[in-house]
Amino acid sequence: MINVIGLGYIGLPTALMMASHGVEVVGTDYNKELVATLNAGKTTFKEKGLDELFDAAVKAGIRFTTEYQVTDTYIVSVPTPYDKFSKKVDACYVVAAVKDVMKVCPKGATVVIESTVSPGTIDKYVRPVIEANGFKIGEDLNLVHAPERIIPGNMVYELLHNNRTIGADDRAIGEKVKEYYASFCQGEIVVTDIRTAEMTKVVENTFRAVNIAFANELAKICRHDNMDVYEIIRICNMHPRVNILQPGPGVGGHCISVDPWFLVGDYPSLAKLIDQSMRINDGMPDFVLNRIYEIMKEKGMTDITRVGLYGLTYKENVDDMRESPTLQLLESQERHLATGLKVYDPFIEKDVVANQYHNLDEFLAAVDFVVIMVKHNEIKENMDKLAGKVILDCHNICQLPGVYHI
Template structure:
């Protein structure tokens, strides 16, 4: 039996995928409400095709509990935030999960950590727990790092089709985990050591962060010189060895906006480019806010309450608001003690911000300037409703439009 620890954005789809493919699974979470919802057949977040996977997993007997199980295979998927001051990883969730796991584990158990961690985290924090448990409890325990590699909005597909990395010091344990993942993973599964697995996952997201920072810097240059950054990038990307990502109002989510800080925190003198890239991307909500005020001045809009932000999530077509650029922008606005901007997001049904609307037409009725922060399909399908509005499109959904303000 496999005990998946942590039933959030990574743990729940992983547990469901394992169960749906014939594995005996118990999903564990410390949040009673999360477990109760799942036991009652209620998903805790929206995700494409997750409901179908949930039904199949339930039909195959998946169980949900607040208790760690006594078994020989654990998959830990708890959060790994970073310290805002030091930029170093906060490993406390992983540490607590591993400590509890070793108390319940059978002899010869395998503990798989899927949580993304900074290079050396297992050596510094996890292995000592394993070693102490082996001495005190007399158990043989095996540690494996298999960093998750899925994208919100396409989790189910990517769980099946993305390649995976299995990092372990014990090749026999690595092969057992590989065999388990092969029950659902159609992508290549690479076996390596733990430190290489740690580093490879962090640099995947760091690479994208640096690329986005380059695009955002290009957007600022293009805006200053009255050029179209999207046209420039489109043409540049026709070169066979160039692949510039799109600029945007900021970088959110719990991967690209977080993982690079692990490297900056641990190697401050060696991460100049990564640090500058993080600073550029973190500056974008402030840059957007400044442009909002410039547009208001140009269009003679004097009342900031007549400005509305479309989109609260960190990316299109999901309900995930972690590290959301819109929420960052609103925080910058509050720092200046300015009135709150109006906000609307079709994917957010609970109140998480002041002046938040839940009806799109009412939202539009009360604003003159709409700032498109997220490129949800909803806004693409309702472009015509914005015809009478001043539009600041940070996502380039209004292509080739001279009437629309861009980054």
């Protein structure tokens, strides 16, 4: 039986996927409300195909609890934020979860860390906890790292089809854990050592962050001298060996805006390109705020309360708003001692920020200037409703005349 610890964006779909493919699974989360919601038969976030997967897993017998289970395999999928000062990984959630696993796990168990961690984290923080509890790693207990690659918005498909990496001290243990993942994963599963697995996951997200930063930097250069960055990227990408990404209003979520910092924190004198890239991406919400100011000036607008941000989530068609560019922009507004920007997102039902609307038409009626922060399908399908408004399109999705870009 597998006990999945942490039933968030990653742990829940993983637990459901394994359970619906014949593995006996118990999901544990210390958030009582979350466990109660799952036990009431409801999923805790919106994701394509998740409800169907949930039903299949419940039929197959998955259980949800706040208690850690006595079993032979644990998968730990708890948050790994970064320390805002040192930029290093903050492993406190992983350490706390492993400590609690140690209280119940029998000898011979395997502990799989699925959370993303920087290279060396398992050596530095996890092994000592296990050894302090009297377990000899490799004899009484096996340690594995199985980082996750799925993208919110397409999680169920990617769980089934992505290639995976498993890092283990002992290849035979790695192969055994691979079998659990192979119960549902149709991609290739590579078995390697733990530090390589830690590093590959962080490097993958760093690759993406650096490439996004390059597109964002081009947008800034082109804005400075009034060149069309989208046309330039389109033409450059006709070169057979060039593939530039699109610029945007910033990067959010718990992966690309977080994991590359781990390398900056651990290797400050070496990770210069990564450091700059993260600063460029983190600077984009401020850049958008400045664009709003410039455009208002150009249009003779003075009332900030007539300006609205479309989208609160960190990417399109999901309800995850962690570290989102819109939240960063609103924080920046506050730091400039300003208030008044209106906000709307079809995926966010609860009131989470000031001046938030819950209906597209009401939101549009309240503003003259719309900033497209997120390219949800809803806005793409209702672009005609923006006619007559001042528009700052941060994603180049609006074909209406007179649109402004970042």
